[in-house]
Amino acid sequence: MKLYYSPATCSLAVHIVAREAGLPIDLVKVDIGIHRLDDGTDYYTVNPRGYVPLLELDDGTKLTEVSAIVQFLADLAPQAALLPPAGSIERVHVQEWLTFISSELHKAFSPWLWHKETAESTKQNVRERLARHFGELDRLLAKQPYLTGQHFTVADAYAYAIVNWSHYLMVSLKPYPALMAYLARIESRQGARQALLAEGLVKQAA
Numbered sequence: 001m002k003l004y005y006s007p008a009t010c011s012l013a014v015h016i017v018a019r020e021a022g023l024p025i026d027l028v029k030v031d032i033g034i035h036r037l038d039d040g041t042d043y044y045t046v047n048p049r050g051y052v053p054l055l056e057l058d059d060g061t062k063l064t065e066v067s068a069i070v071q072f073l074a075d076l077a078p079q080a081a082l083l084p085p086a087g088s089i090e091r092v093h094v095q096e097w098l099t100f101i102s103s104e105l106h107k108a109f110s111p112w113l114w115h116k117e118t119a120e121s122t123k124q125n126v127r128e129r130l131a132r133h134f135g136e137l138d139r140l141l142a143k144q145p146y147l148t149g150q151h152f153t154v155a156d157a158y159a160y161a162i163v164n165w166s167h168y169l170m171v172s173l174k175p176y177p178a179l180m181a182y183l184a185r186i187e188s189r190q191g192a193r194q195a196l197l198a199e200g201l202v203k204q205a206a
Ligand SMILES: N[C@@H](CCC(=O)N[C@@H](CS)C(=O)NCC(=O)O)C(=O)O
Pocket: 009, 010, 011, 032, 049, 050, 051, 052, 053, 064, 065, 066, 067, 102, 110
């Protein structure tokens, strides 16, 4: 399997899940600023939408969309227990979180806060919306270690990748101590750590 990714973007969620699941993947880096691979290939020829992540299976099948890909990977490695069984209410709760992160968090940060040209009034509106969502997450995570309870799931990998953008975009997490502790908790997991190291986002301890 090949994962087309760009460091620290939403593709990090897929990368973390692959590592947590113990699934071998080849990484193909995409410069999403110019939509090119390191060898000069035009990324639009790989994904006509131009964005990461894209997972290419060994038979050439291409999968896009974070929420779909992470569920696919989790189902390949049931022993890792990253997603409850199909048909269970617990799985639906994970899917609720995936949808919430995708539609309410991911697409609030991006494009609005990432783009320099966004009007300050729009940025302020987005920051207020994020503050409400972060407040909700903080209250929940003060009571339990992960979004759906005691166990890390694919939704936590996605939440990590997106909430972590706060550090790049001057969105202070100080008002949300439980949310900050949650990010640190995920960073200390072996699979997540491997993904962060491979993307050059943390350094190997000496
Ligand atoms: N709906 C897509 C969104 C993917 C997305 O927004 N990817 C961003 C990085 S986080 C990207 O590659 N942007 C570059 C572009 O759209 O040209 C998903 O959930 O996978």
